[in-house]
Amino acid sequence: MRENIFDSLIETNSLFVDRQAFEHGFEPNELPHREKEIRSLGENLVEALRGHIPSNMLLYGVPGSGKTIVTKTVLKQLKSKGRANGTSVKAYTINCRTVDTKYRVIQGLANQLEVSGDPKIPFTGWPTDRVLEEYRRRMERRGGMHVIVLDEIDHLVSKVGDSIIYSLTNLNLDLDAARCCIIGISNDLNFTKMLTPQVASRLAQIDLVFHPYGANEINDILEERVKRGIREGALDNRVIGLCSALAAQEHGDARRALDLLRIAVKKAQQMGHEIVDNGHVRLAQSQLEHDQLTPVLRTLPLQQKILLFSICMNEDNGLRNISTGEIYRTYSEVCHRIMVEPLTPRRISSLLNELDGLGIIIARNVSKGRGGRSKQINSAIPESLDAMSEMRDSEPLIQEASKGKYRLQRPL
Ligand SMILES: Nc1ncnc2c1ncn2[C@@H]1O[C@H](COP(=O)(O)OP(=O)(O)OP(=O)(O)O)[C@@H](O)[C@H]1O
Ligand SMILES: [Mg+2]
Structure with missing residues (x-):
């Protein structure tokens, strides 16, 4: 019989001893x-064990x-x-990236307190106030302290506004047997600017900043x-340092470091190497960049794709530090070819800024003398990623555009 393919795939000699750790x-x-952060949270939440309401x-x-x-x-x-003290503390978390309407957040909170015989709250259909009332009723029934965590709260507020936070921070006024406090978590440092001052002061009674x-x-x-x-002994002694340094450059992100290390070990393993070295970390780095950028490229709006297509074409032709004027010329030709109305140079300039913000290009402002300014554009897409084919595959008009011939600028 042929060899079972799983024999070679099962990691008999894995470099991981506990993959879950990653x-x-x-x-x-x-x-x-x-x-310090653990202590600050603890010092506030201990109030719940003393029968008092912690600050939001x-x-x-x-x-x-x-x-x-x-x-x-x-x-x-x-x-x-x-539990050990016999104090009733209930704590529950809603991730507002996945649950991002007022109705569904309150429904999610109420579901945490559901017991058999409770009316099922439908996915839609009830007035939001009724869902809130049902939640309040269940809190009262359960009694004690409720610690409500709204993780990634910025997603919710940017989508539906802050009235939900207003409602939740008001709940204590209508509760007798139960009490609640709210913990909001955001990775948008400007989050409070999205809130009306009234809501901001209720939610951020205590601010806790996690430094990078x-x-x-x-x-x-x-x-x-x-x-x-x-x-x-499976890691070369420079590997942890390199993963840490790369992740520290990337705004001090521990998740990134853990991902880098995990993927580096996996790469070494796939290549049949016994020791993970910096080369594997570099491979992991480019895979992560690739995985991050691909969906961004594929979902760019049409005009951005045409613009990026124009930049890539010039770069493929050997041009670097491309001026906005050169890009605009190619861009207009491409639009003409696929019969799309071109945007004004002014709009294109702001789309270039957006592409820069997404990390797809680097746009540098250069002075042209006599007070004139222009941009120099270079793509920031890693070489391992074929941007053109990602755009062609995801947009038929780019497929069409790529069949055209254009008067491209020659490198000097
Ligand atoms: N001090 C730490 N010790 C051990 N692991 C950590 C530490 N800080 C973060 N991590 C790990 O790093 C990863 C990211 O942490 P976490 O999910 O808490 O970040 P976050 O601040 O909530 O990020 P986001 O804003 O993207 O949600 C997790 O796997 C977590 O276990
Ligand atoms: Mg998080």
Whole structure:
């Protein structure tokens, strides 16, 4: 019989000893460099164990700075202490990236308190006030302290406004047997600017900022995971340092560092190497860039795609530091070819800024003398990614445009 393909795929000699240690949902025992934040949360939430209402809190910090994991860890301990003390503390989290309407958030909260015999709240159809009333009724029935965590709250507010937060921070006025406090978590540092002052002061009674991790801090976080998750001696001694440094450059994101390390180990394993070295980390880095950028490229609006297509064509022709004028010329030709109305140079200039903001191009302002200014454009797409084919595959008009011939600028 032929060899079973799974024999070679099962990791008999894996470089991982515990792969879970690198999964996103993993809850580490130790959270290095977050002692202060854990303490601040604890010092406020301990009020719940004393029968008082903790202040509402707003936690913010860049992505991957440990907001979610710190909150989760502290709430777990709060619940466990509540059980041990016989104090009723209920804590529940809604992720507002996935649940992002007022109705569904309140429904999600109410569902946490559902017991058999309760009316099922339909996915839509009830007036929102009725859902809120049902939630209030269930809170009252359960009694005690309710700690409500709204993670990624900025998504909810940017989509539906802050009236939901207003309603939730008002709940205590209508509760007798129960009490609640709200913890909002945001990675948008300007989040409070989205709130009316009235709501901002209710929600952010306590502000807690999670600073971005520095390279040394990420190093410590990785060391902990490596001890648990990776075979001893499997890492070249520069690997953790490189992952930490790369992630620190990327706004101090511990998630990025863990991803880099996990993918680097996987790459080494796939290549049949016994030791993970910096080369594997570089491969992991380019795969991550690739994975991040591909969906962005594929979903760009048509005009942005035409613009990027025009830039890539000039670059493929050997041109660098392309001026806005040169890009505009190609762009207009492309529009003509696929019969799309071209935008004005002014609009194109602002679309170039948007592409720059997405990290797809680098637009540098240069002075042209006599007060005139122009931009120099270079693509920032890693070489491992074929932007043209991503755009062609996702947009028939770009497919069509790529069949055309254009008067491209020659490199000097
Ligand atoms: N101090 C730490 N110790 C150990 N692991 C950490 C620490 N901080 C973050 N992590 C890990 O890094 C990853 C990202 O952390 P987390 O999800 O808490 O970030 P976040 O601040 O909530 O980011 P986002 O704003 O993107 O939601 C998780 O896998 C988490 O376990
Ligand atoms: Mg989070």
